[in-house]
Amino acid sequence: xxxxxxxxxxxxxxxxxxxxxxxxxxxxxxxxxxxxxxxxxxxxxxxxxxxxxxxxxxxxxxxxxxxxxxxxxxxxxxxxxxxxxxxxxxxxxxxxxxxxxxxxxxxxxxxxxxxxxxxxxxxxxxxxxxxxxxxxxxxxxxxxxxxxxxxxxxxxxxxxxxxxxxxxxxxxxxxxxxxxxxxxxxxxxxxxxxxxxxxxxxxxxxxxxxxxxxxxxxxxxxxxxxxxxxxxxxxxxxxxxxx
Numbered sequence: 472x473x474x475x476x477x478x479x480x481x482x483x484x485x486x487x488x489x490x491x492x493x494x495x496x497x498x499x500x501x502x503x504x505x506x507x508x509x510x511x512x513x514x515x516x517x518x519x520x521x522x523x524x525x526x527x528x529x530x531x532x533x534x535x536x537x538x539x540x541x542x543x544x545x546x547x548x549x550x551x552x553x554x555x556x557x558x559x560x561x562x563x564x565x566x567x568x569x570x571x572x573x574x575x576x577x578x579x580x581x582x583x584x585x586x587x588x589x590x591x592x593x594x595x596x597x598x599x600x601x602x603x604x605x606x607x608x609x610x611x612x613x614x615x616x617x618x619x620x621x622x623x624x625x626x627x628x629x630x631x632x633x634x635x636x637x638x639x640x641x642x643x644x645x646x647x648x649x650x651x652x653x654x655x656x657x658x659x660x661x662x663x664x665x666x667x668x669x670x671x672x673x674x675x676x677x678x679x680x681x682x683x684x685x686x687x688x689x690x691x692x693x694x695x696x697x698x699x700x701x702x703x704x705x706x707x708x709x710x711x712x713x714x
Contacts, residue, residue, distance in 0.1 A: 476661055479673055479685035479700070481693040484665035487686045488545045496684075497660035498611075499546055499555035500651060500672045502643060503538040506562045538563075542665065543570050549663065553577055554611025556651050558604045558643065571607040580606040580623055584647060588628040602643075604651070615654045625650075636704040636714070637695055639669035645714065648675040656681055669705075670696025674713050 473490040474480060480487060547553055553575065559567060564581075571577040582604040589600035606613075615621035625647050633642045648671050652662060658680040664672035667685035669692050676683035677700065687693040695705045702710045 474684055476682040476684055479667055479670065479683070479687065479693070479696055481688070481690055482686045483688050484686040485539060485542055488542065488549065488665060491545075491549045491663070491684075493548055494551045495661070496549045496663045497551060497554065498652065498656040498662045498681075499550060499557070499664070500648060500662055500675075501556070501664045501666050502558040502641065502668060503666045505560040505641075507560070540566065540570065546665075547575065552611050553607055553609035554655060555608075556582070556604050556606050556655070558602065561603065564603060564605065567605050567607075571605075575607075575609065577607040577609050579608075582606060582647075582651070583624045584644070585624055585626045586629050587626060590629075604647075606651075606655070608655070611655060612657065613655050620650055620654060636706065636708075637669040637699060638705040639692055639695070642669055643671055645671050645675055645678075648672055649679055652676060652679050652681055667696055668692050670699045674699055677713055 474487065546555060553571070557567060568579070572579055584602045584604070586600050586602075589598050592599065625644070627644050627647070630642060630644050633644070634640065652672075652675050656662060659682060661682045661684060662672065662676050664683070664685045667673060667687040670685065670687075673683040673685045673696060685696070687696060698705070700713065702713055704710065704714075
């Protein structure tokens with residue numbers, strides 16, 4: 472393998488994944504760009520200005536253009552058996568279900584991160600108070616250890632502290648990622664994240680005794696992920712534990 476386990480790379484994953492051998496990955500956990508067609512908040516309130524600032528950052532970091540579906544075939548090729556978690560917004564669910572369930576006959580679950588402190592924007596729409604993580608498998612390993620780990624709904628506030636520490640606008644709670652990894656892999660398994668962001672999946676693997684391989688095209692977030700694996704946050708603060 473050109474890329475070594477327990478390493479992350481500042482690479483375009485659409486190119487890098489082609490260098491990964493067939494059937495060499497045990498699990499994929501990844502968070503590709505969401506499909507966000509309108510990034511203009513509208514209005515003149517302080518709240519809408521705050522939302523617009525976040526939307527501008529999403530656009531600047533190329534986090535709104537969805538995923539190039541060609542990489543889904545690469546996911547299947549590199550996995551030993553289909554076994555992956557993929558974060559998405561509601562507009563992307565039909566596409567992923569069509570590909571993995573209709574085309575490839577996978578079993579699936581929908582994991583939900585419920586945010587009890589969601590931003591109160593609901594003009595002509597429901598609150599954006601949840602995010603979706605789709606789990607697809609085809610005889611993949613799934614073995615939650617107890618009732619709590621087997622739940623499909625996680626109720627956790629918007630992780631403002633993580634955003635302050637690691638500067639990524641769409642960072643996911645590490646505890647959720649760690650639980651997904653423990654449920655669907657064994658110690659020393661190799662977990663791939665093609666859209667690594669600030670390194671949450673790699674850190675979660677490190678904390679749970681799994682090997683990791685990650686790609687992040689954005690140099691700023693890649694550097695943050697590198698430091699994070701050394702227990703250094705984006706503000707230069709050194710922690711005692713990998714977070």
